[in-house]
Every structure is written in structure tokens, then in C-alpha cells.
Amino acid sequence: MTTLTFRTNAQEVAGGLPASDLPCDLPQMLDVDPAVVAGSAAEEIAHVLFDRDRRGEIHRPWRSLISRPEFRSPPGLSFTERTALSYARLRLVNDSLDDPGSLVADPYRLAGLHEWTGVVDASLGAVAGIHYNLFLGSLYDHEGPSSRSLSDFTSMQRTGTFLCTELEHGNDAACLRTTAAYDRSTGGFVLHTPTPGAQKFMPNTSLTGGPKTALVAARLLVDGEDQGVFLFLTPLTDESGPLPGVRVRRLPERAGHPLDHCITSFDQVRLPREALLEAEHGRLDADGTVTSSLGNRRKRFLRSVHRVTTGKLCMSGAAVGVSRAALAIAVRYAHARHIGGPKAGQRIPLAAHRSHHGRLLLGLSTAYAMTFLHREAVTRWAERGPGDSSDTERMVALTKSWTTWQARDIAIECRERCGAAGLLSASALAGIATDLEGTITAEGDNLVISLKAAAELLFNHQAPVRRTDRPVEEQSLSDVYFLRDLLAEAEVLWHARARRSLREGPSRDSVRRWNAASASALKMAEVHTRLLAGDAFIDAAAQAVGPEARHLLHQLARLFLLKEVAEHTGILLATGQLTVEHIRDLPDAIEETIADLAPHMMTLVDAFDLPEEFFAGIPIAHQDYALRWDELAGPPEGFTLSR
DSSP states (O other): OOOOBOOOHHHHHTTTOOGGGSOTTHHHHTTOOHHHHHSOHHHHHHHHHTTGGGHHHHTHHHHHHHTSGGGSOOTTOOHHHHHHHHHHHHHHHHHTOSOHHHHHTOHHHHHHHHHHHHHHOHHHHHHHIIIIIIIIHHHHHHHOTTSSOOHHHHTTSSEEEEEOOBTTBSTTGGGOOOEEEEOTTTSOEEEEOOSGGGSEEEEEOSSTTSOEEEEEEEEEEETTEEEEEEEEEEEOEETTEEOTTEEEEEOOOOSSSOOOEEEEEESSEEEOGGGBOOBTTBEEOTTSOEEOSSSSHHHHHHHHTTHHHHHHHHHHHHHHHHHHHHHHHHHHHHHHOEEEOSSTTOEEEGGGOHHHHHHHHHHHHHHHHHHHHHHHHHHHHHTOOTTSHHHHHHHHHHHHHHHHHHHHHHHHHHHHHTGGGGGSGGGTOTTHHHHHHHHHHTTSOHHHHHHHHHHHHHHSOOOOOOSOOSOGGGOOTTBHHHHHHHHHHHHHHHHHHHHHHHHHSOTTOHHHHHHHHHHHHHHHHHHHHHHHHHHHHHHHHTTOOSHHHHHHHHHHHHHHHHHHHHTTHHHHHHTTSSOHHHHHHHHHHHHHHHHHHGGGHHHHHHTTOOOHHHHHTOGGGSTTHHHHHHHHSOOOTTOOOOO
């Protein structure tokens, strides 16, 4: 086994002693629960993975909730029935809350809700994100709960939804065309859809799930003059159907998890004065004058819909949770499924083969990195100050795009590793990749938000600080800090290439200049995100104290970084950041790390802490999967079962 050079907090405290020589009181020195250290490696890794001392607050309530029988889906439900079930579960979520308002105000718990519920019901995650984050969150953020009664929404007598995107305006929502004209005679507004392209596209506005109220993004008109986009609280339906002037039409069934997506439009719908959501960034005075603390209408709009950023964290949370669940199923099956071995009559598990467990371990290394990056993004967003909002928003956007893209790749790999069994809905893998398409597009299309972040980084780039200082010839591929610094150098090199392409592009054609630079800028943003993930992984792994847990996390971090560096060996060699010997040894280093981790795959997925109730209905997640399939199969064709 390759000796791993990894500087942990524990080693620094203990003066670099090996694990066997660590002082017995080290857990107290590092503020770690001794009971966790005394338990299994999986328990300690779970402690690190799930927010350490805040695990009980952020994660355990949601884990307990999805363990309930109501979150086991009966087979044979129609699209509409599955959608209705998700709304019923949303009410179970609400019943579990002491105060929905406290959930709305807590990005940690909101993201945790999606991280756990997404594992059992992707549609539930969607409607929960819309109701709690976009709808209730916007109400609380604009005026607070004291300015109007929210009891209908906090009690779930009415479900909240959010209408922003239009048929002709998606990522350019600041240009949307729905209008809300100020009526001086009544002090209210007239909400109207002026063109077919201004119809609201894909909100969940049907009668499924009960009566609904929306926040509608519309262009405020005062005496015909455009004042920018604001949010308007608009009742849509009651128990009987759409309210007067509201038109709701269901869209065809979508790919992936079911949801009641609709096209919604308004025909001269009258709203009271209090329908307008106001805050410091935009208020309408009694004389019809708009006052604002912000300088332009676009900034006012972005402030009105800033809950979308928290929504990105929710999408990322769903992605990391689903990735871990898919890997847990695939790894359990890899150990349960036996095939013929090299000797006559011998049976060995799928997990014995490098071609099988190597792919799953690469997925595990990415899933751990995704989780730790997500933790860092949630923390930065929750604790941001007034001067670092733009940097934090950019990190959240990049985290969302990278984690949701990676989650889809992991889901596809896990399904394939389970063969034909993975195609059956009872295996819980067949639809995951398609379900993840929603997270890739929701709260900002991944490519678009990545391009925006790349453009910002292009002009506001700060070179990453190196964490090693030895000459390259003395560096070892066993040192994760060296690997991390190689990734940092790759980011700097791609940034320089993008700047050069932009500088050398046509001076009077901004589109062609950006086209010339965009590919390199996107690559720079991608490497930047993977570097953030690597740093988060290294820092989290350093929190482990038990020798087995620390070793496994360190090796998994090393595998992640080796894999990432392998994509940039050409450019790193050309600029002297890697030697020929490093490149020659890189494949062996990856293989050695995989071989070291292979016997511990079950420990690594046990640390995901998924409840056994989740696995109960998934045959391939059990050693006796053949019997479980037999129990799930229907009666033989041509026979009638006697009673």
C-alpha cells in the first residue's frame, strides 16, 4: 500500500505522530464526541459527513420522516396519483414542523429537507422547494410574517406556488411581459397576460394538491410607465377550480418525476393593494411613486427573486442525497450478487472485480466531494456578510451546476452496474437519472448559470493560494496537497487561456469575442469548482480522529484529486507543473488507491446513514435479493390464484 502524505489537524495537534501514538485525549482537544470516535469507522465518517454537532438538528428529523411507512410508494400508481401522493407527503412534512417560518429562514434545514426527501420522492422535493423556499420564503423576506396573515399557507390549507418563467422568457426572466397595472381609482392592480408568449410556463398550478396561491412575477405599470418586475400575491384556485380570470391548462406529462406542470395566464385579474410584495429595494407610495434602495430595475428584480439562490442549494442537496442513495444500492448489490469465479464451482461477488468496484469507488469519491462542497456552500450562504454576497452566489451557482451534472453521471453508472435488475422500478435506480434532469434545469439552467459565473471569474479572478512549496521534482502523488495545488495550477492556466482568447478576439464584436473565450472560461469555472470541492474534502477529512475513518477519508480524497488531475496532465506537463515521472506513475497511483479502498466500500456507504426502511422495498439491496424478487413478481400467466 502506498504511504499517504496527508497533513491533518490531528497530526498537527499531535506533532505529526502516527495514528497509534495519538494521545488518548485527542478527541477532547479537537472538540470531537468521544462516543463517535469509539464507535465504528462508518459512524465517525457519518458524523463528519452530516454536519458533525449539528447532525441531529439538520439531518435526523428528515431521516426519521422518510423512514415512515407513508414514504414507501405502492406500485401501479398513475402519473396523477403519484403527483397527488407527493402533495400528501408535503402535508406530512408540514405536520412535522413546529414552526414552518423557522424552516423558511434556515438554509441548512431547507437544504437538508431536499437532501433526504429527494431520495424517496423527487416530486416532493420539487413542491416543497416551491412552497417553502420560493413562495413562503419570498413572503417572509419581503415583509416578514407580521405584515399579513400567512396561516393559510403555514397550515397548508392553501399550497403556495411561484410563477416567474414565461413561454418566451426563461433565463432572461428580467424581460418577462406579464403586467400588473396600478389602478389609481382603487389602489389595486390589474394582472394581465398580454401575449401568448407571456403565459407562465410549467408552474404547478392545477387542482392536484388542493387550492393554490401564487407569487406572480409581473411588470408593474404606473400610468402606463414600466417600473420593473415585482411579485404579486395572487389566489389561483379554490376547491372548485380556477378563480375568475385565471386560466390553467395542464402540460403533457414530463420526463422524470411526475408534477402537475401547467401553462397559466391571466385576463384582467383584479388584485388588492396588499397583493404587491414590497421591501427596501422597491416600494409603491400612495401617490404612485416607486422608491427603491437599488439603482436600477434589473437589480430590483434580482432582489425580488433572490430566493432562487437558496433554491440552488436545495437542488444541490437533492443531487448529493440521490447520488449517495444510488451508490449505496449499487454497492450493496455488488456484494450480494455472486457470479462464477476463475475456478470450477467457485462463486465470487461482483465487488471482487476491479472493473466493477473501480467505477463505483470513483463515484464514491465524487459523491463525498459533492457532499462536502455542498456543506461549504450552504455555510457560506447562511453566514454571508453584506460584502460577499456576489462571491457566495457565484459559488452556490457553480456548486449547483457541478453537483447536479455529477449526480446524473453517478446515477447512470450505478444503474449500469446493476445490470437488468437496475432497469426495474423496484430497484429505485431506473428513473433517478431522468429525475435529476429537473435539478439540472430548475433554479437556473446549468449551462447558463455556469457561463455567468465563468464570465464573472474571468474578470474577478484571484489565483488560488498554494498549499505546498517544495520543488516539483520532490513532490509526490501520495500528497493530497500537491494534487490539490496541481488542480489550482490548472485553474490558473485555463483562466489565462480564456483571457488571451478574449483579448485576441474581434474588438468590435462582443458576441464573437465571448464565443472565442467561452469554452476556456467554462473549463476554468469547472476546475475552480472541482478545486473548491477538493479543498472542502481535505478540510472535512482532517476532522476525522479514529485511524480507520481518517485513513479512508484521506484515501478517498486522494482518489478524487488523482482523477481530477488526470484530466489536465498535458497542460500541467507543458508548463512544468508535472514531471514525466509523475505522469508515468499516475495510473498506478489511481490503481493502488482503488485497491486500498475496495475492501471498505460497505463502510463508505454505511456512512451514508440511509434508513433500512428505505432499502426494505429494494430487492437488490439485500443478500436474499432472489427471494425478494420472487415475492414481488406477479402470479404466473394463465393461472388464477384461488382465494
